[in-house]
Amino acid sequence: MTDVITRADEHTEAPPPVPTKGGAKDRWARRAPLLPALVFAIIVTQVPFLVTIYFSTQSWNALRPGSRKFVGFDNYITVLTDDRLRSALLNTVILTAGAVIFSMILGLALAILLDRKFLGRSIVRTMLITPFLIMPVAAALLWKHGIYNPDYGLINGIFGGSTAWATSYPKTAIITTLVWQWTPFMMLILLAGLQSQSNDVLEAARVDGAGAWRIFTRMTLPHLRQYLELGALLGSIYLVNTFDAIYTITQGGPGTATTNLPYEIYQTIFSKYEYGEASAAGVVVVILTIIVATFALRVISGLFKVEEGR
Amino acid sequence: MTTIAAPPSGAASTKTRRKVGNAVWGVVAWIAGIIFVFPVIWMILTSLKQAKDVTTNPPVWFFTPTFEHFTNVFDSNITPFLLNSLMASVFSTLLVVVLATPAAYALSLRPVAKWSDALFFFISTKMMPVVAAVLPVYLLTVKIGMKDNIWTMVILYTSMNLPLAIWMMRSFLLEVPREVLEAGEVDGAGLLTSIRRIILPIVSPGLAATALICFIFTWNEFFLAVNLTDTNASTAPIFLLGFISGRGPFLADLSAAAVLLSLPVLIAGWVAQNKLVRGLSMGAVK
Numbered sequence: 001m002t003d004v005i006t007r008a009d010e011h012t013e014a015p016p017p018v019p020t021k022g023g024a025k026d027r028w029a030r031r032a033p034l035l036p037a038l039v040f041a042i043i044v045t046q047v048p049f050l051v052t053i054y055f056s057t058q059s060w061n062a063l064r065p066g067s068r069k070f071v072g073f074d075n076y077i078t079v080l081t082d083d084r085l086r087s088a089l090l091n092t093v094i095l096t097a098g099a100v101i102f103s104m105i106l107g108l109a110l111a112i113l114l115d116r117k118f119l120g121r122s123i124v125r126t127m128l129i130t131p132f133l134i135m136p137v138a139a140a141l142l143w144k145h146g147i148y149n150p151d152y153g154l155i156n157g158i159f160g161g162s163t164a165w166a167t168s169y170p171k172t173a174i175i176t177t178l179v180w181q182w183t184p185f186m187m188l189i190l191l192a193g194l195q196s197q198s199n200d201v202l203e204a205a206r207v208d209g210a211g212a213w214r215i216f217t218r219m220t221l222p223h224l225r226q227y228l229e230l231g232a233l234l235g236s237i238y239l240v241n242t243f244d245a246i247y248t249i250t251q252g253g254p255g256t257a258t259t260n261l262p263y264e265i266y267q268t269i270f271s272k273y274e275y276g277e278a279s280a281a282g283v284v285v286v287i288l289t290i291i292v293a294t295f296a297l298r299v300i301s302g303l304f305k306v307e308e309g310r
Numbered sequence: 311m312t313t314i315a316a317p318p319s320g321a322a323s324t325k326t327r328r329k330v331g332n333a334v335w336g337v338v339a340w341i342a343g344i345i346f347v348f349p350v351i352w353m354i355l356t357s358l359k360q361a362k363d364v365t366t367n368p369p370v371w372f373f374t375p376t377f378e379h380f381t382n383v384f385d386s387n388i389t390p391f392l393l394n395s396l397m398a399s400v401f402s403t404l405l406v407v408v409l410a411t412p413a414a415y416a417l418s419l420r421p422v423a424k425w426s427d428a429l430f431f432f433i434s435t436k437m438m439p440v441v442a443a444v445l446p447v448y449l450l451t452v453k454i455g456m457k458d459n460i461w462t463m464v465i466l467y468t469s470m471n472l473p474l475a476i477w478m479m480r481s482f483l484l485e486v487p488r489e490v491l492e493a494g495e496v497d498g499a500g501l502l503t504s505i506r507r508i509i510l511p512i513v514s515p516g517l518a519a520t521a522l523i524c525f526i527f528t529w530n531e532f533f534l535a536v537n538l539t540d541t542n543a544s545t546a547p548i549f550l551l552g553f554i555s556g557r558g559p560f561l562a563d564l565s566a567a568a569v570l571l572s573l574p575v576l577i578a579g580w581v582a583q584n585k586l587v588r589g590l591s592m593g594a595v596k
Binding site for chain 1: 335336338339346352353356365369409410416417420421430432433436437438439440441442443448465476526529530533536537546551561567568571572576580583587
């Protein structure tokens with residue numbers, strides 16, 4: 001495995017040596033298996049995005065036919081100055097960061113618990129990954145009606161009171177649901193990280209008299225760093241797109257308290273028909289995601305290097 | 311490390327201490343597991359309750375179970391939704407596998423030049439928020455009469471899962487020992503023979519895991535389904551929305567539907583949990 005990666009790396013760094021025989025034919029033989037997937041991905045994902053960029057320069061409301069015209073960056077100015085969109089941006093950051101941070105902390109704690117041997121460990125692991133497998137819309141409906149409902153929801157049923165959780169604490173309600181669904185994801189990645197840690201080294205540290213806390217902070221956490229980063233970044237990339245939970249639990253409300261960018265863009269397209277503005281907002285979301293994704297890719301490349309060094 | 315040679319009795323006591331510690335933390339883990347799975351248990355309980363027991367406060371814990379809500383679900387025309395979900399999931403998974411496997415091969419065992427650029431291109435398409443492409447896709451499908459068509463969904467779901475599958479398959483293909491491949495080549499095995507005899511047997515569990523994860527993501531997908539389907543091509547998650555009507559204690563029926571629709575993915579996920587990590591991290595973590 002190591003061999004493959006280093007070799008391929010040499011390929012990218014230095015120009016590949018001119019093949020003595022086969023030449024162009026060999027290159028095409030190598031490329032051919034890649035082409036269908038590449039062409040498919042470009043047509044289905046890149047072309048629509050280029051069209052979105054084009055739409056974003058148009059003043060275009062589908063309810064006013066014939067009003068469509070080129071306005072340059074006007075939509076972007078609207079997007080960046082509009083209060084609704086700014087609050088949507090802020091909500092996106094709060095909801096994403098909240099869900100990622102809490103699911104990360106819980107996931108780490110659970111991964112550490114599951115890294116030990118105990119009776120029924122595999123059953124507990126199965127129980128813990130279950131929330132991640134439930135259909136997100138089903139999960140959101142379950143939380144909204146079965147758990148947050150003021151009259152017969154589980155929380156009020158157990159603890160009493162008549163709080164309408166989803167309307168009184170909308171952000172918390174959304175984040176709680178997301179944390180419930182995403183903690184298993186973080187746990188699985190961090191557990192993989194913990195289990196890839198060399199047992200001999202830990203044993204040696206123990207024999208040397210290092211306490212559990214010292215071992216954790218000095219050895220385990222640094223080892224886990226890449227896994228923590230990977231979990232946080234992949235989690236952010238998925239959670240920035242959160243739509244199911246918001247559509248189902250709060251419809252972005254009350255007011256705009258839980259309207260995030262995907263939901264706002266959805267409304268701009270499908271209820272306000274402001275195609276130009278929605279497109280500009282979409283492009284802004286992509287730019288923000290690229291920033292996060294750049295870091296994500298760096299982490300993944302880092303893991304490649306680790307793989308290489310082995 | 312070099313100086314300490316702990317007396318055997320001391321070593322034994324640390325061992326027992328560690329055992330007791332493990333047992334205590336095991337109990338904590340069990341409690342955490344039960345808390346996490348509880349909402350799902352609650353959903354299952356609700357789906358089995360008599361109508362009168364569903365919306366009580368405080369909640370009813372002991373009741374005579376009934377399957378009437380499951381019957382209600384089947385009576386409410388679930389079949390087309392299930393068929394649509396099944397079609398979208400199966401066909402897009404097949405298409406993903408057909409496209410991703412050769413691509414992953416070209417990016418791992420016999421790498422093309424600039425393989426890492428191609429690899430990162432694919433992953434960047436996964437990181438692009440779908441809201442940024444939905445409008446052109448929506449307008450195009452309306453224009454050419456392909457909106458609310460299951461094949462449109464198949465193509466979109468394929469593009470959604472393709473990068474994931476390529477990354478995953480690549481990480482499985484890298485596990486094929488190169489020496490074995492080269493030995494095969496020296497012995498005169500052609501490409502097809504080495505694929506059939508050497509590569510496939512090694513990667514088929516990985517292939518299965520990849521397919522499974524694509525299936526799960528397609529089965530659960532909501533955003534595209536809600537925006538691009540109406541009546542003909544609606545998938546299972548859309549069926550659930552239809553269930554929130556004002557009529558009576560809908561919660562039990564809803565729970566029954568949610569249990570039914572989550573079941574395939576739950577079972578698949580439980581069975582494949584060892585491979586799940588690798589799929590979710592796109593092969594970056596084992």
